[in-house]
Amino acid sequence: MRQLTIKVPKGHKDQILDAVSEFEGKNTIDLSSEKEDVFLIYLPNNKVNDFLKKLDDFEEPEISLIPRGVITLYPPASEAPEQVADVKPKSSMEIYLGGIQSVGSMFGLIGYSVAAGIIVWIGLYTTTVYLLVAAMLVAPFAGPAMNAALATASGKMRLLISSLKRYGLAMLSGIVTSFILTLIFPLETLTPLMIEVSHVSKVALLLPVISGFAGAINICQSERDSLVSGAAVGILVAASLAPPVGLVGAGLYLMDWEIVFSSIFRIILQLLGIHLAATLVFYFYGKVTPKGIRFLQGSKKLMILTSIIAFLGIGAMMFWQFSQPPFLRKASMNTELTEALDKHLKELDYIRIINKNVYFTNTTINGEPTVNFQATVLPKDTVISDEALQSAIIQHLKENLNYQDENIHEVYEIGVVRE
Structure with a gap:
């Protein structure tokens, strides 16, 4: 609810009270004097604008609006919780x-x-x-x-x-x-x-x-x-x-x-x-x-x-x-490429994936943005050398990591750890 103070020339009391009733006003207080009709009115938030439009029918109304919520309580007292919970948007x-x-x-x-x-x-x-x-x-x-x-x-x-x-x-x-x-x-x-x-x-x-x-x-x-x-x-x-x-x-x-x-x-x-x-x-x-x-x-x-x-x-x-692409989609492409890297690394049954990451660098090679594919793997076969394992993984990724955007330059950083 919103509190308004309305002052209009004398002789409009009944019309004002009728308007207050029409727009669901509550607890209206009449402060009229011999020269002016003054009212303290409480209206639902979303009724304020339409009520003030109605006041334009009267001669030069003076209006004070307090832009703060007001709790109005009125009979019957048993309905007080419902009255307080009736919160409406502000007027336009x-x-x-x-x-x-x-x-x-x-x-x-x-x-x-x-x-x-x-x-x-x-x-x-x-x-x-x-x-x-x-x-x-x-x-x-x-x-x-x-x-x-x-x-x-x-x-x-x-x-x-x-x-x-x-x-x-x-x-x-x-x-x-x-x-x-x-x-x-x-x-x-x-x-x-x-x-x-x-x-x-x-x-x-x-x-x-x-x-x-x-x-x-x-x-x-x-x-x-x-x-x-x-x-x-x-x-x-x-x-x-x-x-x-x-x-x-x-x-x-x-x-x-x-x-x-x-x-x-x-x-x-x-x-x-x-x-x-x-x-x-x-x-x-x-x-x-x-x-x-x-x-x-x-x-x-x-x-x-x-x-x-x-x-x-x-x-x-x-x-x-x-x-x-990929100029304005790098953030989402990092995630998509990481998912693709993970998928193709899992196709290799001779390694365990310890960590993987893909990110765009701030450099270009041959006019194309550079994407760094990083992975740390643990070999299941201890006989194969680190260099041979790295070459096999990189070769597999180059053959299968066919991303939809060809305007990127791929570099690979494969780390091998041992137990």
Whole structure:
């Protein structure tokens, strides 16, 4: 429930009370004076916007809305548990205004972006994974992401342009920060964590879609109905953006264009996925539509056009991802190749597999990315020499490890251990 204070010119008491009853208001308090009718009203969350539309029939209503959950108890007392458990989503007006109110200052946006860029760079430079998580806590990417989706759902061009500008500024601040730090502490080569973060999976689209969905749901639900904190959802949104933003700066310094392009690909894909998923949630669940908010007159054409652009953009990037193997699918290919390696090693009945691993290196041979196949085996036949065993295993793998992508250069590292 939401608490509202309504003040209208004298003479509308009965109409106000009828409207309160129509929209399921409870525990209404009449504070009217000789000149004005004043009411303290408690309404279900999702009824607030429609009730305020009804108030527009009266002359210049003055409204105070407290955006906090209120528990209303009314007879019969035996139904109190059911009354408290009746938690509804926020009204579309509160969702929209809350998003705008959370924009914050430009100084804070740049400051947090720089701070996140520093933390990400230190984490990548020192190969410290938990610092990447810390950067996700600080990165201010969730706000502009949700506001851009709100702008699309409501069809408001000015809010969309403003949100995209804040997006760009936050990203640019992080990239510049990473680049400057790499100038101060020069890198000769990428760290193992940088290489790992730069690899893109074929299921990379799922993370931004889930992030956008979760972020929008968190904003639409009332605070007593939300099972996940806003900070946790913000981390989820930043998880898909903060590491590649920091990696672009280091890649630019090293002029490693594969790292730069793969990171930019991830950033754009994340933005489009978050935007489209959040827009659909705001539109269909939060009822944030061009005509669905009391005071808002948005453009439905803008909403449709922007959504189509986001959808087509995702489709184009997915086509690029799967038509350029293995450039943008290295993370998932590591897993697939490891499974293939394990399968073909098990075909050899004269060894026991102790360990196996497959990973892409940061070097190219003959213009092709290099994949390192590693395996440690224990021979069952102690007579055969290590060199002969290694040659037999490598030959078997070369003959049978026919992966679907021929644009990779395979190298083998077979270790033999003895009991």
